[in-house]
Amino acid sequence: MAATAERPARIVIENCAVATVDARDTEYAQGHVVVAGQVIESVGEGKAPEGLENVVRRIDGTGHLVTPGLVNTHHHFYQWLTRGLATDHNLFDWLVALYPTWARIDEPMVHAAAQGSLAMMARGGVTTAMDHHYVFPRGTGDLAGAIVRAARETGVRFTLARGSMDRGESDGGLPPDFAVESLDGALAATERTVARHHDASFGSMTQVAVAPCSPFSVSTELMREGAGLARRLGVRLHTHGSETVEEEKFCHELFGMGPTAYFESTGWLGEDVWMAHCVHMNDADIAAFARTGTGVAHCPSSNARLAAGIARVPDMLAAGIPVGLGVDGTASNESGELHTELRNALLVNRLGPHREAALTARQALRLGTHGGARVLGREAEIGSLEPGKLADLVLWRMDTLAHASIADPVAALVLGAAAPVTLSLVGGVPVVEDGRLLTVDEDAVARTTRDEARRLARVTAGEE
Numbered sequence: 001m002a003a004t005a006e007r008p009a010r011i012v013i014e015n016c017a018v019a020t021v022d023a024r025d026t027e028y029a030q031g032h033v034v035v036a037g038q039v040i041e042s043v044g045e046g047k048a049p050e051g052l053e054n055v056v057r058r059i060d061g062t063g064h065l066v067t068p069g070l071v072n073t074h075h076h077f078y079q080w081l082t083r084g085l086a087t088d089h090n091l092f093d094w095l096v097a098l099y100p101t102w103a104r105i106d107e108p109m110v111h112a113a114a115q116g117s118l119a120m121m122a123r124g125g126v127t128t129a130m131d132h133h134y135v136f137p138r139g140t141g142d143l144a145g146a147i148v149r150a151a152r153e154t155g156v157r158f159t160l161a162r163g164s165m166d167r168g169e170s171d172g173g174l175p176p177d178f179a180v181e182s183l184d185g186a187l188a189a190t191e192r193t194v195a196r197h198h199d200a201s202f203g204s205m206t207q208v209a210v211a212p213c214s215p216f217s218v219s220t221e222l223m224r225e226g227a228g229l230a231r232r233l234g235v236r237l238h239t240h241g242s243e244t245v246e247e248e249k250f251c252h253e254l255f256g257m258g259p260t261a262y263f264e265s266t267g268w269l270g271e272d273v274w275m276a277h278c279v280h281m282n283d284a285d286i287a288a289f290a291r292t293g294t295g296v297a298h299c300p301s302s303n304a305r306l307a308a309g310i311a312r313v314p315d316m317l318a319a320g321i322p323v324g325l326g327v328d329g330t331a332s333n334e335s336g337e338l339h340t341e342l343r344n345a346l347l348v349n350r351l352g353p354h355r356e357a358a359l360t361a362r363q364a365l366r367l368g369t370h371g372g373a374r375v376l377g378r379e380a381e382i383g384s385l386e387p388g389k390l391a392d393l394v395l396w397r398m399d400t401l402a403h404a405s406i407a408d409p410v411a412a413l414v415l416g417a418a419a420p421v422t423l424s425l426v427g428g429v430p431v432v433e434d435g436r437l438l439t440v441d442e443d444a445v446a447r448t449t450r451d452e453a454r455r456l457a458r459v460t461a462g463e464e
C-alpha cells in the first residue's frame with residue numbers, strides 16, 4: 001500500500017550507537033531510530049518497537065553511530081572557485097587580493113561553485129547548509145536563484161544569507177568601488193530575494209536572511225536599513241563581526257567605538273541575529289551578546305588560516321550565547337568540510353586560557369548540530385534526534401581502520417579522521433549512501449567547478 005500522511009513510510013535504523021544531542025545529551029550504546037515520513041517517530045535503547053506498519057527500509061546499523069545531521073552556519077559558496085590563493089595573508093590583505101577576482105563572477109560560475117560547496121559538505125554529513133553571498137557584479141544574472149537551485153539539486157536544507165556591500169574604497173571601505181552595490185539597489189534586491197525564496201513553514205527547505213557583509217564594506221545606513229528590512233519581513237539577520245584586530249581598529253577610527261558597540265548602535269544585536277567569527281570580544285561584548293541572545297558562527301579553521309585569533313567559545317557557552325560552527329568560505333578554509341570544524345573547535349579552544357577544560361567532544365558535536373540549529377532559528381525542527389523533529393540524521397561508519405579501535409563513538413567522530421557516511425537523511429529522504437551523493441554526480445561537479453575556476457582566472461586576467 002502506498003504511503004500517505006496517515007500511513008507514512010517508515011525507515012528503521014537499529015543495532016547502532018545513538019547520540020541524540022537532546023537537552024540531556026542522551027546516548028544509547030545499542031539503540032534505534034524510527035523515521036516516519038519526514039519526521040523522527042521514536043529514538044531509544046535496544047531494538048525498534050515491534051509491529052510497525054509500512055516499514056519500507058530496515059537498516060542494520062551494527063558498527064555505526066547515528067547523530068543529528070551537521071548544520072553549517074557560515075559559508076561563502078562562490079569562493080570554491082578561488083581556493084588555494086593568497087595563502088599567507090591576514091584577512092584584510094587576503095580580501096584586497098581576492099576582491100578583483102570575485103567581482104568577475106557570473107551566474108554559471110556561482111551555480112558551479114555552489115554545487116561544489118554543497119556536494120563537499122553533504123557527503124561529509126551536513127544536512128543543513130547556509131551561504132552568505134555578498135558579491136553581486138552588475139549584469140551577471142540571477143545569482144541568488146542559481147544558489148537556491150544548487151541547494152535544491154543537492155537536497156540539503158538551506159539558508160541563503162543575501163549579503164551586500166555598499167562601502168567602496170572611495171567611501172573609506174576596503175572593497176574596490178567596482179565590487180559594491182548601491183544602498184537602494186542592495187536593499188531592493190534583498191527584499192526581492194526574500195519574497196522569491198523564503199519559506200517559513202515547518203520543514204522548509206529554503207530560508208533567506210538579510211546579510212550586509214561587514215563593518216568595513218557596508219555603510220551605516222545599509223546596516224540600519226537592513227536590520228529594519230529583516231524585522232519588517234520577519235527574517236533573520238547575519239553579518240561578519242569582530243573578526244580581526246584590523247577590523248577593531250577600523251571601527252574605532254571610523255565610528256569611535258568597537259564592533260559590538262557599533263552593531264548595537266545599528267540594531268544588530270538580538271535573538272534574530274547571528275554573526276560570523278566574533279574572535280575579538282571582551283567581557284562586555286560577551287555580556288551584550290548573552291543579554292540580547294545574539295548568536296555566533298564559530299569558524300576555527302578560517303580564523304587560524306587568516307591569523308585572526310581564537311574566539312572565546314567556552315566563555316560564550318558559559319554566558320548562554322547560542323554558538324554554531326561554520327566552514328567559512330573555502331578561499332579561507334580549503335577543506336570545505338564541517339567535520340574539520342568540530343575537531344578544530346575542540347583543539348583550537350584548548351590552546352586558549354581554558355586549556356583542557358575548554359570544550360569536550362560532546363560539546364563540539366553539540367556546536368555542529370544543536371548549536372547550529374539554534375543560531376539559524378530552527379531549533380524546534382532540527383539539531384537533535386527527538387520524536388517530532390525532522391528526520392535530518394547521519395549514520396556514520398565506525399568499524400573501519402580509522403575508528404574501530406576507539407571505544408567511545410562520539411570521541412571517535414570528533415577527534416578521529418572524517419568518518420565515512422553510510423547514510424544521511426534530510427527530512428527522511430536519503431541524500432548520501434555508502435559515501436556517495438545520490439542527488440548530484442560528484443565527478444561531473446568536480447569537472448564543472450574546475451572548468452569554471454579556470455574560466456574565472458582567465459576572465460580576471462583579461463583573457464576572455
Ligand SMILES: Nc1nc2[nH]c(O)nc2c(=O)[nH]1
Nearest residue numbers: 076213214217240302329332
Ligand atoms: N573570513 C571572511 N571574512 C570576511 N569579511 C568580509 O567582509 N568578507 C569576508 C570573507 O569572505 N571571509
